[in-house]
Amino acid sequence: MTLLTVHGVSKSFRGLRAVDDVSFEVAEGSVLGIIGPNGAGKTTLFNLVAGALTPDSGTVHLGGRDITGLPPHRVAAAGMSRTFQLMKPFASMSVLENVSVAVMAGGGSRRTARTAAAEVIERVALGRWRDSRTDGLPTAALKRLELARALAGRPRVLLLDEVLAGLVPAERAPAMDLLEDLRANEGTTLVFVEHIMAAVMRLSDSVLVLDLGRVLTTGRPADVVRDPRVIEAYLGEEPVDAEA
Numbered sequence: 001m002t003l004l005t006v007h008g009v010s011k012s013f014r015g016l017r018a019v020d021d022v023s024f025e026v027a028e029g030s031v032l033g034i035i036g037p038n039g040a041g042k043t044t045l046f047n048l049v050a051g052a053l054t055p056d057s058g059t060v061h062l063g064g065r066d067i068t069g070l071p072p073h074r075v076a077a078a079g080m081s082r083t084f085q086l087m088k089p090f091a092s093m094s095v096l097e098n099v100s101v102a103v104m105a106g107g108g109s110r111r112t113a114r115t116a117a118a119e120v121i122e123r124v125a126l127g128r129w130r131d132s133r134t135d136g137l138p139t140a141a142l143k144r145l146e147l148a149r150a151l152a153g154r155p156r157v158l159l160l161d162e163v164l165a166g167l168v169p170a171e172r173a174p175a176m177d178l179l180e181d182l183r184a185n186e187g188t189t190l191v192f193v194e195h196i197m198a199a200v201m202r203l204s205d206s207v208l209v210l211d212l213g214r215v216l217t218t219g220r221p222a223d224v225v226r227d228p229r230v231i232e233a234y235l236g237e238e239p240v241d242a243e244a
């Protein structure tokens with residue numbers, strides 16, 4: 001069943017078409033990877049889908065409901081959350097308090113929020129940092145906190161903006177395991193923007209390639225990385241790096 005349908009969305013910034021007539025569908029429980037060169041429009045597309053920006057044209061439907069132009073908190077209430085490339089947790093608060101705030105944003109009392117937050121924190125293996133202030137956290141833990149905050153609202157669709165960036169290779173495999181586990185055990189539908197091709201190859205059911213704001217192609221990962229247009233626009237002449 002199709003859960004997320006993006007139809008013909010466009011967005012211009014002072015004449016520059018950052019996203020130009022982009023359409024795609026994501027089936028419930030599946031994983032879509034979005035790749036493309038710097039400036040291709042990936043983050044803008046996320047902002048359009050998650051409600052941070054309103055499209056100039058086009059529509060976004062979640063579970064059959066038109067959510068085009070809804071603000072982010074209403075998109076989250078409708079079942080779709082996102083992570084940010086630049087993480088901005090409340091520095092002076094603990095991990096538990098940060099995730100509790102995210103739970104409360106979706107409704108619920110302070111007491112039930114702490115219980116729900118503690119569960120999410122265990123879910124993303126952040127337990128040892130639970131009571132630590134977030135300004136002292138290493139990058140890998142901050143990334144997990146960002147994921148925990150997005151998961152706090154129990155989304156059906158999770159939009160992940162470069163959650164592996166900044167992790168050393170040894171930290172990437174456990175992060176990918178976590179994403180696979182979310183999908184396998186909770187049926188969470190994932191849409192992720194990622195530059196690390198090994199992750200795109202491992203996690204995605206299908207891959208959408210953006211270039212100059214437009215969809216260059218979409219298909220199975222193994223087919224997309226062999227597409228000469230993708231190699232020219234994005235991957236270069238180098239063979240795809242399979243190291244995670």
Ligand SMILES: Nc1ncnc2c1ncn2[C@@H]1O[C@H](COP(=O)(O)OP(=O)(O)OP(=O)(O)O)[C@@H](O)[C@H]1O
Pocket residue numbers: 013014016018036037038039040041042043044045
């Ligand atoms: N708020 C804005 N105002 C003006 N131009 C913008 C704005 N946001 C994005 N752009 C421009 O839109 C284009 C697409 O940017 P976007 O950040 O969406 O690309 P991206 O694919 O996410 O890039 P990266 O991989 O570097 O994160 C770029 O040319 C960018 O300069």
